[in-house]
């Protein structure tokens with residue numbers, strides 16, 4: 001544990017919570033105020049995200065699931081290549097619900113591969129290491145817990161086999177376009193010629209459909225956003241009155257940027273540790289971007305970042321694409 005300086009909350013902070021505190025303070029001291037959506041996912045946020053994926057309006061999960069269940073053979077064909085042995089790596093594997101359809105098919109086809117799920121959560125990795133050999137007999141699995149790029153380096157050190165990296169669920173959309181290109185460029189730097197990427201990207205569509213997915217009637221998305229304020233209260237000794245913030249989602253069909261904001265409903269002061277943050281009535285905190293792309297922009301991203309587009313598989317509504325690129 002770090003020694004606390006006199007500004008930080010009088011609770012024990014480990015490295016991860018020190019980083020959380022620093023990011024929160026930097027974001028709430030900025031103009032305009034912002035918080036990083038990567039902090040949505042504590043145990044309460046994980047559960048809310050599960051609920052979101054099951055709610056009527058949130059379409060991306062069902063669309064990508066349709067691709068993985070209805071076009072499994074096409075996906076496999078695009079990544080298997082000449083039948084050489086390969087490592088199938090999944091960034092942010094979660095419970096591997098979608099990828100397990102592809103994994104089952106590859107096992108049935110006797111493809112020579114090892115599945116390497118990478119996740120920041122130790123719970124996720126031990127769950128996959130224990131359950132997948134039971135639900136998918138014959139699978140070769142080696143879960144890696146840690147930062148994506150650290151673990152990609154480790155994976156390269158473990159085996160010199162060709163790599164296929166899956167990054168599903170339109171997680172790439174939670175970065176602004178320039179950062180997404182930057183991320184994919186760094187990913188390319190961690191791969192060798194012939195390695196592949198299978199990336200899930202949410203596409204532009206009727207703006208009302210997009211906005212409804214981030215403004216569900218049950219208010220799960222609102223609770224998902226507000227939970228970050230509660231998390232600051234729980235973990236950093238904050239005193240946000242969550243009833244004094246409202247959720248405001250927006251979608252701009254021109255740029256494809258879907259953004260979430262929390263709006264302060266009053267002039268108010270919030271304390272985190274010994275720091276006081278002032279909010280004006282109607283002031284906003286920028287919480288999350290969920291960027292939507294035109295399908296041509298997905299190929300353009302590959303071409304701009306050192307990859308070549310190989311295949312694009314879309315769902316029947318053409319709302320979501322799983323694209324395959326080669327380095």
Ligand code: AVI
Nearest residue numbers: 052169170171173174221290
């Ligand atoms: C994880 N990520 C791709 C989700 C999204 O659609 O941007 C997170 C989310 N935010 C609100 N609803 C779902």
